[in-house]
Amino acid sequence: MKIKPFWQNFINGQYVDGGAGRLPVTNPADGSLVAEIALADAADVDRAVAAARTCQNSGDLAAMRPVELGRMVRACGDYIMAHKDEIATLLSLEAGKPLWEAHIEVAGAARYFEYYGNQAETVEGRSIPLGAGYLDFTVYEPLGVSAQIIPWNFPLEMVARSMSAALATGNSCVIKTPELDPLTSMYFAEAAKAAGFPDGAVNILCGYGHEAGAALAGHHDINQVVFTGSVQTGIAVATAAAANVVPAVLELGGKSAAIVMPDADLDNLMESVRWGIFFNAGQVCSAMSRVLVHEDIHDEVVERAASLAKSLDVGPGIERAEYGANMGAMVSDGQRDRAEGMCQDAVAAGARAVTGGHKLNREGSFLEPTVFDHVTPDMTIAQEEVFGPVLSVIKIKDEAEAIAVSNGTDYGLVGGIFTADLDRATQAARQIKAGQVFINEWYAGGVETPFGGYGKSGYGREKGREALWNYIQTKNIAIKM
Numbered sequence: 001m002k003i004k005p006f007w008q009n010f011i012n013g014q015y016v017d018g019g020a021g022r023l024p025v026t027n028p029a030d031g032s033l034v035a036e037i038a039l040a041d042a043a044d045v046d047r048a049v050a051a052a053r054t055c056q057n058s059g060d061l062a063a064m065r066p067v068e069l070g071r072m073v074r075a076c077g078d079y080i081m082a083h084k085d086e087i088a089t090l091l092s093l094e095a096g097k098p099l100w101e102a103h104i105e106v107a108g109a110a111r112y113f114e115y116y117g118n119q120a121e122t123v124e125g126r127s128i129p130l131g132a133g134y135l136d137f138t139v140y141e142p143l144g145v146s147a148q149i150i151p152w153n154f155p156l157e158m159v160a161r162s163m164s165a166a167l168a169t170g171n172s173c174v175i176k177t178p179e180l181d182p183l184t185s186m187y188f189a190e191a192a193k194a195a196g197f198p199d200g201a202v203n204i205l206c207g208y209g210h211e212a213g214a215a216l217a218g219h220h221d222i223n224q225v226v227f228t229g230s231v232q233t234g235i236a237v238a239t240a241a242a243a244n245v246v247p248a249v250l251e252l253g254g255k256s257a258a259i260v261m262p263d264a265d266l267d268n269l270m271e272s273v274r275w276g277i278f279f280n281a282g283q284v285c286s287a288m289s290r291v292l293v294h295e296d297i298h299d300e301v302v303e304r305a306a307s308l309a310k311s312l313d314v315g316p317g318i319e320r321a322e323y324g325a326n327m328g329a330m331v332s333d334g335q336r337d338r339a340e341g342m343c344q345d346a347v348a349a350g351a352r353a354v355t356g357g358h359k360l361n362r363e364g365s366f367l368e369p370t371v372f373d374h375v376t377p378d379m380t381i382a383q384e385e386v387f388g389p390v391l392s393v394i395k396i397k398d399e400a401e402a403i404a405v406s407n408g409t410d411y412g413l414v415g416g417i418f419t420a421d422l423d424r425a426t427q428a429a430r431q432i433k434a435g436q437v438f439i440n441e442w443y444a445g446g447v448e449t450p451f452g453g454y455g456k457s458g459y460g461r462e463k464g465r466e467a468l469w470n471y472i473q474t475k476n477i478a479i480k481m
């Protein structure tokens with residue numbers, strides 16, 4: 001596939017250069033240049049917000065019959081699927097993930113447009129009785145200009161998640177893509193054009209977080225901001241938005257735990273471990289980064305998790321086209337070194353690396369699939385997000401201890417329990433402080449199921465019908481008869 005050497009930003013229906021110059025995008029598997037992208041500055045952000053505002057003020061989106069709007073949203077997904085092979089290849093190259101995982105992400109991105117396109121017609125108000133002399137009803141209106149700041153771990157799906165729901169409810173969007181892997185997101189510009197969205201409905205720009213990202217989050221003329229990324233940046237984004245009285249949706253990661261009871265099906269558990277911590281090289285906000293294992297089966301689980309980790313063939317994602325025992329690069333040397341540093345600190349604190357813990361002895365941002373044993377709940381490795389293929393196993397003696405350890409971090413994104421006893425599972429589900437609980441399958445669910453955090457994992461919900469409420473505001477209309 002021939003990759004365009006330079007990619008522009010997309011503002012008001014036009015492809016444009018960036019005021020901050022150009023940014024090289026490299027392949028983390030070997031450091032080679034994939035392409036350059038225009039780098040937006042604060043003035044570009046101003047232009048993008050102004051275009052989105054003009055589009056909103058025209059009333060074109062809000063005036064459309066929802067079924068038509070929904071068809072256009074679905075058409076964006078059709079465009080993505082029509083170009084799936086080239087998008088997946090580019091995503092594998094810029095993000096380091098195996099090609100088969102990139103294909104899953106492309107299909108996942110398209111699925112958001114299908115789902116929220118279908119939801120467009122379901123946003124209905126209600127009538128409120130006020131006695132004989134009145135007719136009262138509510139309508140839902142778009143918030144207006146939706147600002148969306150995207151992380152690098154699933155750049156395509158994260159853009160799709162917020163863009164599809166925002167458009168389906170009649171908002172216009174300004175999307176700030178991640179610096180490390182911004183190229184594939186530009187396909188959404190063509191998708192919006194092909195679907196017939198008017199100029200300004202979708203604006204996509206790449207820029208540094210501290211420059212374009214901060215300018216967007218603190219812009220006086222946005223009506224909402226959706227942010228996914230680190231806690232520290234999330235606080236900065238929400239603070240900037242609050243200064244303009246703008247609501248924020250924050251999705252800030254987690255330190256999620258799977259509780260494993262002695263009656264669990266361990267073959268099934270290992271399938272979930274494979275996806276839960278090694279998919280996308282563990283760079284997943286809802287990763288299964290802790291496993292809390294009952295002492296009766298602890299040694300067996302540690303041994304099986306370690307042999308699973310060792311079985312993974314780690315190397316360039318683009319050479320890993322088929323689903324199987326393989327893993328790609330992390331997104332950058334910086335992220336890999338950060339994760340490796342956390343592994344070294346864990347060993348110094350008394351954890352035992354049963355396998356892994358080091359970078360690979362080859363070029364590229366590769367980290368060994370890692371399993372730690374002898375982890376105690378208070379260790380940094382058990383409290384802070386590694387954002388890499390690193391599993392911490394903690395021994396527990398009963399359910400009460402497991403729940404306490406599961407809930408014993410600042411986060412609360414997801415949680416899970418593996419057991420054959422449904423009573424036990426549902427009781428645990430009620431006690432786990434997280435926005436989503438998986439029973440006997442990590443990542444069970446989909447675009448239809450609401451997702452979001454308790455505690456420092458953030459607030460607001462993405463996915464599912466719940467996400468629609470992020471993008472609309474209620475107006476009550478009362479008529480004196």
Ligand code: NAD
Pocket residue numbers: 149150151152153176177178179207208209210212213214215217228229230231233234236237251252253254284285335385386387
């Ligand atoms: P980050 O939070 O700094 O960046 C996420 C996005 O925010 C990027 O688009 C970035 O450009 C933008 N940004 C950065 N500073 C900003 C600011 N001041 N104002 C507005 N936008 C800003 O994350 P990172 O540096 O890419 O990664 C650091 C850590 O964050 C990771 O190691 C991981 O723990 C976590 N992370 C979590 C997720 C998730 O899905 N929850 C995703 C990516 C990273």
